[in-house]
Amino acid sequence: xSIDNTGEARRQLGICNACRYCEGFCSVFPSLQQLRQxxxxxxxxxxxxxxxxxxxxxxxxxxxxxxxxxxxxxALADVRVDSWKxxxxxxxxxxxxxxHGVLIAALLVITLMLFISxxxxxxxxxxxxFYQYLSHTTMVLIFTPAFLLPLVLIADAVRRYWREVGGExxxxxxxxxxxxxxxxxxxxxxxxxxxxxxxxxDHYSNARRYWHQATVAGxxxxxxxxxxxxxxxxxxxxxxxxxxxSLPKLLGVPGGILLTLGCSALAVLKLKADRTLGATGVWGxxxxxxxxxxxxxxxxxxxxAITGTSxxxxxxxxxxxxxxxxxxxxxxSKMVHGFFRLTALIRHxxxxxxxxx
Amino acid sequence: MTNTDWQVIVxxxxxxxxxxxxxxxxxxxxxxxxxxxxxEYRGGNSRHTRNFRCMHNAPLAKLTDSYLEDEYLQDLLAxxxxxxDPELARMTIQRSEDCLPWMEAHGVRFQPxxxxxxxxxxxxxFFLGGGKALVNAYYQxxxxxxxxxxxxxxxxxLHLSESSHRVESIDVEIAGVTTRLNGKCFVLASGGFxxxxxxxxxxxxxxxxxxxxxxxxxxxxxxxxxMIEQGATTVGDPxxxxxxxxxxxxxxxxxxxVTRLDCVPFSVVLNKHGERFYDExxxxxxxxxxxxxxxxxxxxxxxxxxxxxxxxxxxxxxxxYPPVSANSxxxxxxxxxxxxxxxISTIEHYNQACQDGQFHSTTLDGLSTxxxxxxxxxxxxxxxxxxxxxxxxxxxxxxxxxGLKVDGSAKVQNAHGNFANVWAAGEIMAGSILGxxxxxxxxxxxxxxxxxxAGREAAKHVN
Numbered sequence: 001x002s003i004d005n006t007g008e009a010r011r012q013l014g015i016c017n018a019c020r021y022c023e024g025f026c027s028v029f030p031s032l033q034q035l036r037q038x039x040x041x042x043x044x045x046x047x048x049x050x051x052x053x054x055x056x057x058x059x060x061x062x063x064x065x066x067x068x069x070x071x072x073x074x075a076l077a078d079v080r081v082d083s084w085k086x087x088x089x090x091x092x093x094x095x096x097x098x099x100h101g102v103l104i105a106a107l108l109v110i111t112l113m114l115f116i117s118x119x120x121x122x123x124x125x126x127x128x129x130f131y132q133y134l135s136h137t138t139m140v141l142i143f144t145p146a147f148l149l150p151l152v153l154i155a156d157a158v159r160r161y162w163r164e165v166g167g168e169x170x171x172x173x174x175x176x177x178x179x180x181x182x183x184x185x186x187x188x189x190x191x192x193x194x195x196x197x198x199x200x201x202d203h204y205s206n207a208r209r210y211w212h213q214a215t216v217a218g219x220x221x222x223x224x225x226x227x228x229x230x231x232x233x234x235x236x237x238x239x240x241x242x243x244x245x246s247l248p249k250l251l252g253v254p255g256g257i258l259l260t261l262g263c264s265a266l267a268v269l270k271l272k273a274d275r276t277l278g279a280t281g282v283w284g285x286x287x288x289x290x291x292x293x294x295x296x297x298x299x300x301x302x303x304x305a306i307t308g309t310s311x312x313x314x315x316x317x318x319x320x321x322x323x324x325x326x327x328x329x330x331x332x333s334k335m336v337h338g339f340f341r342l343t344a345l346i347r348h349x350x351x352x353x354x355x356x357x
Numbered sequence: 358m359t360n361t362d363w364q365v366i367v368x369x370x371x372x373x374x375x376x377x378x379x380x381x382x383x384x385x386x387x388x389x390x391x392x393x394x395x396x397e398y399r400g401g402n403s404r405h406t407r408n409f410r411c412m413h414n415a416p417l418a419k420l421t422d423s424y425l426e427d428e429y430l431q432d433l434l435a436x437x438x439x440x441x442d443p444e445l446a447r448m449t450i451q452r453s454e455d456c457l458p459w460m461e462a463h464g465v466r467f468q469p470x471x472x473x474x475x476x477x478x479x480x481x482x483f484f485l486g487g488g489k490a491l492v493n494a495y496y497q498x499x500x501x502x503x504x505x506x507x508x509x510x511x512x513x514x515l516h517l518s519e520s521s522h523r524v525e526s527i528d529v530e531i532a533g534v535t536t537r538l539n540g541k542c543f544v545l546a547s548g549g550f551x552x553x554x555x556x557x558x559x560x561x562x563x564x565x566x567x568x569x570x571x572x573x574x575x576x577x578x579x580x581x582x583x584m585i586e587q588g589a590t591t592v593g594d595p596x597x598x599x600x601x602x603x604x605x606x607x608x609x610x611x612x613x614x615v616t617r618l619d620c621v622p623f624s625v626v627l628n629k630h631g632e633r634f635y636d637e638x639x640x641x642x643x644x645x646x647x648x649x650x651x652x653x654x655x656x657x658x659x660x661x662x663x664x665x666x667x668x669x670x671x672x673x674x675x676x677x678y679p680p681v682s683a684n685s686x687x688x689x690x691x692x693x694x695x696x697x698x699x700x701i702s703t704i705e706h707y708n709q710a711c712q713d714g715q716f717h718s719t720t721l722d723g724l725s726t727x728x729x730x731x732x733x734x735x736x737x738x739x740x741x742x743x744x745x746x747x748x749x750x751x752x753x754x755x756x757x758x759x760g761l762k763v764d765g766s767a768k769v770q771n772a773h774g775n776f777a778n779v780w781a782a783g784e785i786m787a788g789s790i791l792g793x794x795x796x797x798x799x800x801x802x803x804x805x806x807x808x809x810x811a812g813r814e815a816a817k818h819v820n
Contacts, residue, residue, distance in 0.1 A: 018614070018676050021484075021488075025485070060489065065398075
């Protein structure tokens, strides 16, 4: 844990607790106002509750050049990224990928070469559709561990988080509250639905909130598409390729479109936003991750579009490399924010005394 | 900017000036707003405010119940002790109700009264994000309306016509260069003079050099002084300012809300000689905090020390600086730089004068001392539970009372009636209505009501 980042957040939260003007924006302020002193665990929880909407910063009478130099979005983002690095295993991997976008790109390139050589080595007569290029068995052998292992690692990190922040037994009302907040991105709503202060500085906007949810919806649809395909394969013995009216396609095509558009929009917003108001030194890694996620959607769509052409092998290698890298990076990239955020929201449901939800 | 023939020039970019500029621009006038602060510090004292006191006949936006004209006026009379212009006061109160929807229409958002301020939920509408968010919303509105805004622009002098009846042009200093600007109408909304410590010291006495200023460093009263020198009629006691006791470690300027200390009623307050000097528990804190600035200002070196024991630590709002703490009173006195022997004897005397009884932090519990002078009338518990904590108190100036006299149309008055083309709004004329004391959120009400009137009247004059 970085003592400096936690200490700096503690200093700033003390100022917020004496001011309280921002309590209408999000859950962070009512939550911190319940405390008089801030333990390291309190600060970790507040940091993961913060959605980086930046409303408090543009409204802050103590922002630099004021000598108090309050900048809650940065202070909490730094603690937040620290907590993801500290609670993940192995820490050194998390630390590297959370900071360096170039490593994400390198991983993609390496996995791409791996898949190109794998696909090149397969005989095209042994299956139909994609399985002409890479047999179903090989795919399952590669992707099952690449999917399950990261999930286990994330579960482990989240469990550690839960213990650190003193989480209690979870009830359905905690879950309902947390999922409601996540689904509506209440904490990016500015408190009144006017949105956040991400890409338009002191003007409110809902662009980030809506495009984020388009991205989430796209991701979930793609995930559902893959899951239904797996079920069709094993339960009904219906292997790919699937026609356009099948469930995997009906879910996957809109999913891919939403994922591609969502990530493109988020990348544009990120370019417009003030880079100094996010976590220090991770802008590149965050951007690389958003692009990887978008590329995953795009390559999936391309693959469908070029069915039957000679480009399939190359496009398939690229798509599989994206998916593979994405999975491997689940615990070590910006992607992990979703898991920690949801956990923080559940914890918030357990502690809140006001109706800020 | 220099080549334009401005129809309305607004001096000052706080709430009052912004409201005036919006109104004038909405009448289609060519408006220039001159703000003396850099962009980061724009908004004068408005950037530190949090609410707006608003009359209402029925629940309105986030305001509960009703707050009628007569009750509002009574509240004002109670704090001003009659030092108000009843006609202007009544008009301000009446017009406050219309202001709230107007503010919302111009981008201001309100939130329910903040935690710990439930007593204000009926009377005061709180800005979502506080005063700086309000200021941002109004600057955005100006941008949409095409108003030119110049930051770092200090108006130094207003040039009167030969008859001294109207202002013809102004000298404005921007980045060290003084420029003369012509305009048809002028709205003065540049605040009081509390940030000019020399002026404050001339008015109040040399002790004022030790005062802290709670708000902006840019209210130096340059325009106010210039207008007074050129015959503007004044209102308000030129020697007085509104001051509260704040944390002595606060910055010289702009400490704002977080430097307040609400521990006084639960504490023993000593001057630098280790003596008590006033009843700390005279009344509930919201009714007493405003007199403590004055009380501390009257003590040697304008400093005092509020001392509590550990059982009082959670009874008041957290403040920005942690207290000085120690396990014994001797050690605490030493750390605070107080004479140890005298401090101990004062506190022992006080402790012995405390009586048994029920302590109640939120009501006047009548738990008072017996046989010590000055007495403590409520919440008098002995300081007995270590660790002990101490906070240094200094006077923190909120605003000054001296201002320009205006009429109901916000026009600035002089010996012959008024200036033909000069209006004033906000702190620069607030002394007309608020001649003494303070009523939470009333400064923003005066600024909004008079800013809007001044902007409209100026626009009318252009036609």
